[in-house]
Amino acid sequence: MSNFKIFKDWLTQVSFLTDQDCSLFEPYLKTKTIKAKEHFLVEGKICRETGFLNQGCFRTYYLNEGKEINTRFIFEHEFVTDYDSFLQEKPSRYFIQALENTEIVSFNLKALQNAYNQSKNWERFGRIMAEQSYKMTTERVESFLFLDGEQRYLDLLNNQPHLLDRIPLYHIASYLGLERESLSRLRKKIVHQQRL
Structure with missing residues (x-):
């Protein structure tokens, strides 16, 4: 093609x-x-x-x-x-x-x-x-x-999950207005909540 x-x-x-x-x-x-x-x-x-x-x-x-x-x-x-x-x-x-x-x-x-x-x-x-x-x-x-960092991350998970497959986490953290460590903590917290 x-x-x-x-x-x-x-x-x-x-x-x-x-x-x-x-x-x-x-x-x-x-x-x-x-x-x-x-x-x-x-x-x-x-x-x-x-x-x-x-x-x-x-x-x-x-x-x-x-x-x-x-x-x-x-x-x-x-x-x-x-x-x-x-x-x-x-x-x-x-x-x-x-x-x-x-x-x-x-x-x-x-x-x-x-x-x-x-x-x-x-x-x-x-x-x-x-x-x-x-x-x-x-x-x-x-x-x-109108959204805090956690809400922006959840919004990304719902509407742009493909980003996580192709974009390095430090770039995603910057995109969400978070420090890399904050994003790592947030991801662990959400995974933990989903297991409960």
Whole structure:
């Protein structure tokens, strides 16, 4: 299966985009491989492309007093980008780093705007992408406003259990706003409660 075919199949299965819509876009697509630990984006640079992840995973993080704070993990069939930086062509506050060897299909803003101009379906797709980005950001902010560390961990167990299979615990601790030792204690406590 070609690298572009994975992206095209996903687009036509999960959205209203037609084969014709995808054909409009295909000339602008590029395939890239990014090795584990390499960066897709660094703080202070403009995010010039959005990538559809064929395989592998990434993390998004920022630095706070020299400490890395994870904000998101990105897996197969998700988009890797700093959407705000990408759309507004402004410097990013984030780093995006590959945690595994990855393969992406990427496109730039000009390609997306060209697709918007040629097809109402692409415009609609762009709106849905923006809505999903807003929803993820809101859920993240509200989890820190309204839940404590234990509740955030339980929420992760219920809604994103796959993270525990592929992401090192110290990255998950940072994502949850916990110290690594606190997360270890919390995991033991929950396992103990489940046995009772």
